[in-house]
Amino acid sequence: MRDNLKNTVNRRQFTKAAGLTGALGVTGVAGCLGGGSDRGGDKFKFGVVTSLSGDLRFGGEVTRRGYDLWKKTINENGGIEVDGSSYEVELTYADAKSDPSTGADAASQMITSEKVDAVLGPYSSNVTLAVAPIMEKNQTPHISGSAESPRIWEEQYKHTFGTVPTVTLIARQAAEEILSLDPTAESVYVSGVNGPFSKATASAMRDAAENKGVEVLAYDLNPSDTDWTSVVSSAKSEDPDLHFHGGHIGSHVSLLKAADQLNYDPNGFFCHYGVNTSDFKDGLGGDASGTFGATVWLPSIERTGGKLFGSAADYAKAARDEFDQSPDYTQAASSAAGIVYQQALEELGAAPPLSDTEQSKLVSILEDIEVQTFYGDVTFDKEGDFYHNNTTTSPLPVQLQGDDDEAVVVGSSASASEANYPVSE
Amino acid sequence: MVSTELLSQSIINGLLLGGIYVTVGVGFALVFGVLEIIDFAVGEYVMLGAFTGAIVAPMVGGEGLLVVPLAFVAFFLVGVVIQPFIHHVTTGDRPMPLLMGLVFTFGLATFMRGSILTIFGPNTRNVPTNALSGGIEIGGLGTFPEVRVVTAVVGVLSLVAFMYYLYRTTGGTAIRAIAEDRDIARLMGVNINRYQSIAYGVYAGLTATGGVFIGLIYSAGPGMGLQYTAFAFFMIVLAGLGYLPGIIISGIVLGLAQSLTAVYLGGELVFFVLFGMIYVLLLVRPEGLLGKGEVA
Missing domain, CATH: 3.40.50.2300 (Response regulator)
Incomplete structure (x- = not known):
């Protein structure tokens, strides 16, 4: 077989193979893209x-x-x-x-x-x-x-x-509300994915804790595809009251699954973004309940x-x-x-x-x-650090509760429900 | 100061992570070492196995472990059906069969991923299990997550079983003969197509089975495959190209490097360290960690 490697590529045969590959690939992803560049005036x-x-x-x-x-x-x-x-x-x-x-x-x-x-x-x-x-x-x-x-x-x-x-506002305000729940947290472990959004989220969570005088035991950034048992092991050894995590849904699911596997059980997890999405709930099955999140809008x-x-x-x-x-x-x-x-x-x-x-x-x-x-x-800010960002819409801390893991608003607002905290099974 | 318990827990995590990689690497090393195919679809078999777990487990009482034998049999058959096509593009008068196989399986991988995305959508899905939940605490050592322990054990047992088949049975001898010299094996009366189909079927079955376990550990998602394809490549490079037993060592080394780097150097450096290991090894020891792989 290895002798064959020395042969010259036959262009027609290579093209056939590549063509078949392309056909298979295109079949698989068909329908993803729109097309057409005609530009009418209507x-x-x-x-x-x-x-x-x-x-x-x-x-x-x-x-x-x-x-x-x-x-x-x-x-x-x-x-x-x-x-x-x-x-x-x-x-x-x-x-x-x-x-x-x-x-x-x-x-x-x-x-x-x-x-x-x-x-x-x-x-x-x-x-x-x-x-x-x-x-x-x-x-x-x-x-x-x-x-x-x-x-x-x-x-x-x-x-x-x-x-x-911006997440600087959403995560910080929601984190401050969660840190104020009774019994007040004294320590927090902050983890996150090392990407612009996720890092900004984790950073805002850390800032919220520091502003509230809560001890930040670690600020632990990782690649999105990492195996989160290492983070969970480190966090478990620190024994924080709360665990905050900045990332997208995939990393939330992996982190919480690793926590379950290693019996890591702080008083609550706060993940931003997407705890009220079907992706998060489907990914965790029944283990999504009790997770805190942040949002700026809910159907209710x-x-x-x-x-x-x-x-x-x-x-x-x-x-x-x-x-x-x-x-x-x-x-x-x-x-x-x-x-x-x-x-x-x-x-x-x-x-x-x-x-x-x-x-x-x-x-x-x-x-x-x-x-x-x-x-x-x-409305959009006309100057400052949030130039052209809509900072008018208010952030809300939420928690997944009930048999259907519905996201309900918790915290200090008048319409807030009582938080399940420390989170019980 | 280094906490002893955190160190032992990190070693446990690394060893068990290595076990997960072994479940993927076994089949990949098999098709590379025996059939001499670089199968770019390896990660997609993992993804399909995980999805099989997510879809079928709720139909069998919500227990993902029960899907394992089904996944092996189903994907063994899938592999048997697909292998003749791979054989077709990698044999005959075709030049550079390795490249042909690579191109074909790349298309296959794209097709598998795209199909799942189209049929089931982009959502991550849980693979449920009631039998393996939580971890076993062993004082002074750390926590052994049940699902990861079982996965690692299955990975190692799969490798041992396949090694036994390969070196202690007539079928295994035939497969090794094909790998050694296809033409002479045919002259000696070996049914080439049959044994290649069996080997590819076993690979597909083992990898999809690994996928069910990986789904139990993490979850199932249409985009999860590429990561495991990359790790499968790492595995066979570290193990030594074509050297099957090296897969256990390479899995353990990868798992430990990942776990210990994350805890003691920082999670941001994990992939830097892993890629660095691979590149250095390719430069100074291309025959693999144990020095038993093939070199040109």
């Missing part, structure tokens, strides 16, 4: 760069559901109204494949080939950080419905906005309402009818991003396709916009 065309494959595909699907539900609902309601005429919305998707450079390439391709009017942003801060400079270079309006890393806003990108408050929450959906409950019902599962805050924030564009385009009063000048005016309108939505009131 619709507003939005590009969406999000992760439909790779490690972040779950979050990418969440954003996709949010954007799709906005598109479906607005089109059913006649579209975006401009000077007495209504224009439907079209979304064209590009797969960032959970990879920042792929996301940047896809964004660039989308702007030059698809000639979109504006862009709805990727899932994950990593990809958003790669896409935002492309938007800046092309002066294309860009609203993210999911990215939470503070680094995005620190970069002061003029064309990038975000409807989810009282919010102002406004365009398209009258309340959070209305939105949740529409989402369940469409996708057969409850929406989380990322999905809600993604739909809210669409609603913000809707109001901004109505204020702009320009028909599609938008010229460069009109896109520039759209950015100016977004800077000053105030929108009331089912998700909450949305």
Whole structure:
């Protein structure tokens, strides 16, 4: 056999093998990408760069559901109204494949080939950080419905906005509430994944503990694919009152499974993001109960309402009818991003396709916009560390409780339920 | 100051993590060493095994362990069906069969991953077990997670059983003869297709079985396979190319390096240390840790 290795490659045969490989691969991932670059003037065309494959595909699907539900609902309601005429919305998707450079390439391709009017942003801060400079270079309006890393806003990108408050605010405020539960925690172990969003989350959790005078026993960052028994063993030897973890859902599931296997049982785990998603609950089976998380929106929450959906409950019902599962805050924030564009385009009063000048005016309108939505009131900071981030929507600490592991608000707010704390089985 | 209990717990974690890697590495080393196929789909067999556990376990009383024999038999048959296609693209007048096999299995891996994503969606899924829950505390040493202990034992037993088959039975002798020289084996009356199908079937079955256990330990997700493909490559490089018994050593070394690095140097350095080990080994000892692998 090894003699054969010395032979020259027969190009035709190699091409056949490669072709078969490609055919198999394409069959497997068929249907993931949208296509077509025809540009008519009867619709507003939005590009969406999000992760439909790779490690972040779950979050990418969440954003996709949010954007799709906005598109479906607005089109059913006649579209975006401009000077007495209504224009439907079209979304064209590009797969960032959970990879920042792929996301940047896809964004660039989308702007030059698809000639979109504006862009709805990727899932994950990593990809958003790669896409935002492309938007800046092309002066294309860009609203993210999911990215939470503070680094995005620190970069002061003029064309990038975000409807989810930065994790610096969400995780810190939720952590402070959880640290105030009775009996008050005296020590905390902070772990996280070493990525922009997750690291910022873990850092915010650590800051919250230090601000409250709680001893931080360790600040332990790891790669996302690590085996979490090492972290759990270290944490168990420190015996903290609470364990805080910053990461995406996969790392939460792996951490809590390792904790169960090693009999590590602090008074509670606080994980951000996604404890109220089906991915988290399915991944842990019955062991998800009692986990603390943070959110900025729940189906049961009282919010102002406004365009398209009258309340959070209305939105949740529409989402369940469409996708057969409850929406989380990322999905809600993604739909809210669409609603913000809707109001901004109505204020702009320009028909599609938008010229460069009109896109520039759209950015100016977004800077000053105030929108009331089912998700909450949305405005964007005009200066400071959270430049163009929506910091108006309030964070909420939650805990999974009951037979169905429903996320309920806990903490000091008037509508909060009693926390199961210290967490009992 | 180094805590003795944390050190012993880290060693336990590393050894058991090594056991998990052995369950993946056994089959991969088998198809590389015996069939001389670099199977890029190895991690996807792990993923399919884990998904089988997640889907079937609720149908058998919520016990993932009961899925293990089913997964072995089902994926043995899958392997038997797939192997003739691999044989087809890696034999005859085709040049560079190793590359052909690599390209074909890469496509197979993409197909498997994409299919699961399309059929079941992106969600992570739990593989339930009631029989293996929590860990056994042994004073002074640490905690032995039940599911990881069983996984490691199964991994090592699989390797021992396969070594026995390979070196103590007629079928195993035939497979080794094929690996040595396919043409002479055929002249000696060995049914090449049959034994290659059996070997690939055993590989697919063992790897998917490992996947069920990995699903019990972590969970099942469509994107989990690539990580195990990478580790399988690490395993056979450390073990020495084509040297099956080295898989246990390489699994233990990888597991311990990962565990001890995470605890004593920092989790951020884990993959830096692992990749560094592999590169250094390839440079200074390409025949593997035990020096018994094949070199060109």
